[in-house]
Amino acid sequence: MAPRFIRNLVPQREQRAPLSAVVVAIKNLTWVQWAQFGSGWLAWTCDAIDFFAVSLTVSLLSTQFNQKTTAITTAITLTLLFRSVGAVIFGILSDRFGRKWPLVANLLLCCIFELGTAFVKTFPQFLAVRALFGIAMGGIWGLSSSSALENLPVELRGLASGVLQQGYSVGYLLAAVINLTLVAEHGWRVIFWTAAGITFFAAVIRAIVPESAFFLRAKEQEKARGTTTGHKTKIFLRETKEMLKHHWLLCIYAVLLMTGFNFLSHGSQDLYPTYLETTKGFSAHDATIATIIGNCGAIAICVIFLAVFIPLWVLPNSFAALSAGAFFVQFGVQGAWGVIPIQLAEMSPPAFRATFPGVAYQIGNMVSSASAQIEATGAANLKTTIVQNGVTTVVADYATVQAIFIGCVAAFVIIITIVGPENHGSHFEKHKAAFEEGGGRDDAIVDDASQTSYREVDEKTSA
Template sequence: MELYFPRNLIPTRERREHARPFFTVLGEVTFVQWAQFFSGWLAWTCDAIDFFSVSLSVTNLQKQFGRSTHDITTAITLTLLFRSFGAVLFGILSDRYGRKWPLIWNLVLVAILELGAGFVQTFSQFLAVRSLFGIGMGGIWGLAASTALENLPVELRGIASGFMQEGYAVGYLLAAVINLTLVPETSVGWRSLFWTASGISMFAAFIRLLLPESEVFLRAKAAEAARGGPPVNKTKVFLKETKSMLKKHWLLCIYAVLLMTGFNFLSHGSQDLYPTYLTASKNFSSHDATVATIIGNCGAVAGGVFAGWLSQYLGRRLTIVVHVLLIGAFIPLWILPSSFSALAAGAFCIQFGVQGAWGVIPIFLAEISPPAFRATFPGVAYQVGNMVSSASAQIEATGGDQLKTTISVNGKPEIVPDYAKVQGILIGVVAAFVLIVTIVGPENHGSHFEKNKIAFQEGAAAEEVILDDEPVPAITDVEADVRASGSEIDEKHRSMEKV
């Protein structure tokens, strides 16, 4: 892997000149391509609903099981720890067998475990279910991103990446709305949030069931059928190519894990304990904390979509750098005020930066990945980063136990955890780390990864191209006249030969 420094932050002129106009390409997208993009987006949205069901239910879970905030956040940590296993399992299945069925079964597994989480009676049962749940959740992102992006034209992948990634924010938003409206109105309380999330995941599996396999796998199967000859042991080829890929790209793997560790600390450090921070350190009601969370996620959606679109012109890494700098600028607004309006504005701005940077990640990782391993490589890098950052909520909870502040509760001073200071320090340090790692990393802006062989074909690790990637050169007026004149001369010559 070659290191690229600041002079390489903007994509090369040649890359940008070959891109077709945005609206021209947009008009060429078929219904099936839109539907596949939607199914990937919906799957990632379900993942977020399922994950943040715990974050939004911390107070209710404390009452249910008689546990501290630190104990409840153990469930979040265990879920994040086990997601790496799911990323490896479902990523390999997807690169080996195709995008469709691994994603369907992944969503069904998530739905079953989310349903089970709503029936647990003890805290040990809850931890066990959420640990298994992490395996199911771990596979979703890599499969969803590859399903959503690889079937779209390269000129749309930047903004599509932003939309796809912000399924995460939309999922958090939907979970917050369900928690705000449905949970208080049902006798089962917090359990209704988990059961509703389970139903949405089953709906996403049904949508994917109705759609065809990804075009790159259909093309590979058609090529196999046309080739004839003795059958090839695809699994043996897949394992051989995987070994070759790891040997060739081990440094890139380390880089991707470091990058995703920083990004996951940014995300989980700014979101997982945020509702608890507002209720415990700012004395907000659960209702107001949920509303502030909703406002923050509106900023996340706006930031992700804007950054995805911007990255198509500025490049992936420069767009990330811009949004990470925004994070640093808005940390004071996020933690210092005490009024609802100011803190809600801070939540909007900080999430605009955090999820704006994140909006570039699906396409950025897909482009720098070995092309044949677009589900496994990004998914595993993402979830290993998740595993390293899994203690984010517990780090903040422990920091809150050590750092205290005094607030007024019903006119009386009360000592409470100072989650504002803890989160501000954590996010500031992590933002600086992400900035450095992003700047020194690689970029493959505008990669046509869909033209390469897939993982069970010989030569996949060598990144062999099976479709011509060279643009057809434009014919100038002079060249056209010369060719026309040449055709006339040839025609006269053939006529004379006949005579």
């Protein structure tokens, strides 16, 4: 038989649900399912607002703390480095205790550290708070994606995955709008105050929305058996060890996949406003407008598509052409990213849908954490000239650096995606929880008779 990567080049004939089934599934969603998806989407949106608050204010932060751009981007790197720690902590808490309260606590911590960022006085304080923020931020993706997707019918998960992931682009867009309006008038601190308020609102929403039916079923069964909390924790640790023993190679692949995707997004987003201001001579206002246009492209819809438009990203000098390049490149980046939430959820060991995707995603983030510094350092050593007000000025060449960087990463992502596994249409909601005996095995399926339905959750919530 041909190797997997050769077989993956040939599209498989799969039994797909007709469009009518998707429409019916949407109509049959309960308010709890809508609310659980919405709360997960909102949490992921807050993640983006909080993160890009720094990227959009690099110039202002440089002035505030009297630091070079490369020094300010250290804060971005620290945030990304520490996110994997948060992914482990909150992922384990979520797979062990449920989706609801770990995500609420996670969002509240993000809120606290956003407020802390707004009140720092020195650059070391700024770096310290952003590092702590990285830990809190690290748990959001795994918890929000598992909360949103595991409560939906299989027919809707692909569509929902794309909508969920675009929450990140919406967050970036909102951060850019805040930067364009409030920051321009009140200074850089206001973007962190605003982000903290939005994140607190997301925490309140998640606290109101009921727990996942998957965990309600598991907890009811364990309660009926008389299993103590301590015993469930021992089972959880044992099943985690079992999962790692059987899926260590899958863990490595998922990290490589997420490394490529995170390099792709951070390489095209983190220093984009700085690139426009420095290499193209744009004002901060125009750079923000171009960022907003780029994120509109991201929200509208893949990696091959992205690669085609890299020249439009770097070669023009006009606002209109560069904005179009941003639109189409981000269209490609986020189009590819839209598949990732459900791809990782279906690929994951079923009982570890918060820990596995979250840790893989954030370790990939950690590896790609130097994206901004790589680009900033490369641009500092590669110069070009621009004409501003009739004067020729030597500036850092972010355009060439980003073109090379994004092109190489796009090629890597295409290859790693082709050679990887897929588990399309997985019914992971029927699997045992990680704190149940045998939960670490892929075949630990729960009988249909013992499933807690979303209608039952609706009735219990309304009672």
